[in-house]
Amino acid sequence: MKVLIIEDEKPAAHKLLRLLGEINPDIEIMDVLKSVEDSINWFLHNPRPDLIFMDIQLEDGICFEIFESKPIHTPIIFTTAYDDYTLKAFKVNSIDYLLKPIDSDELKNAIDKFNVHYKQNDYSRFESIITQLQPKTKERFLIKIGEHYKSLQTSMINCFYINERCNFIHAYNGKNYPIDYSLDKIEQLIDSKSFFRINRNFIINYSAIQDIIAYSSNRLKIVLKVCTEKEDIIVSRERVSDFKEWIDR
CATH class of the missing domain: 2.40.50.1020 (LytTr DNA-binding domain)
Structure with missing residues (x-):
């Protein structure tokens, strides 16, 4: 499984890397990014990861600016110190929403949820699930x-x-x-x-x-x-x- 981490706090990024290694040593970390700008540029020049771990407050803005710049269909597990953005997170490709400090058991449960609903690069199935989970805007x-x-x-x-x-x-x-x-x-x-x-x-x-x-x-x-x-x-x-x-x- 190829994973991208978007996290501007070094201690939080290091802890997440350690926990992921303990949970599944076969996880491949594609990159660790710190900003909205770096993330937008990365998506323009790199293949699609299987899963993204994303903080909300980045060093140059809010992560949702990334989605405004480029459509991203990869599933995301949000890792943040704030619970103010839960609804907005589930309007994009959110699998789970974990509050810092990240708990090992909660992280494992989030990865298990990802594995249950998303296997063998079945993007169409995942996008169908996300469509069902996303809140509908009133017409x-x-x-x-x-x-x-x-x-x-x-x-x-x-x-x-x-x-x-x-x-x-x-x-x-x-x-x-x-x-x-x-x-x-x-x-x-x-x-x-x-x-x-x-x-x-x-x-x-x-x-x-x-x-x-x-x-x-x-x-x-x-x-x-x-x-x-x-x-x-x-x-x-x-x-x-x-x-x-x-x-x-």
Whole structure:
């Protein structure tokens, strides 16, 4: 089995190498990479590994930037000190998600899971399994209008927002509809390429943005093509950097 390790912390990489050697001495380590940039370049010039062990926080960014640059179909076992990215990990080719410090038994179980579902380079079978495991992004939301129900396509949603502790959809027809989902839940259900949560109260659709304006305290003001009743839609200071990366993809 040919394995690629993407890990920027030397002690963590050394421990993983040691544990893998103890679990299966026949594992071949193709390379140990430290950064997003190195990983992207490696995939451009090297054959496909059988399995990838990948940290999430790398020395020059988040590992998910690798997937934005190049499609990667190899199964991945994530090894990280953070549990904030579990859902996002399973939207790519994740077999398992191990928290540091890596436990030998948990690592062996993850490799056993890989061996059960993925043998003899059966890529088509693996991709079928991954497709079944990946959370589906919602294509429609069911909304209630009086005594009637309506199915609203996600692509027709201008934004999701909170007003007086209630959650709403603002649609491209200019109307507002109450919704039972919290914004935290909505954020998990929708396509992150199309929608971005700019602050605690707003998730906006990229295609709904009409203008982006520099605002006080290094924040940004968003003008939507179809305005809501809110006067100002502001990207919070802590989200500005991520928002710019999301826009500049």
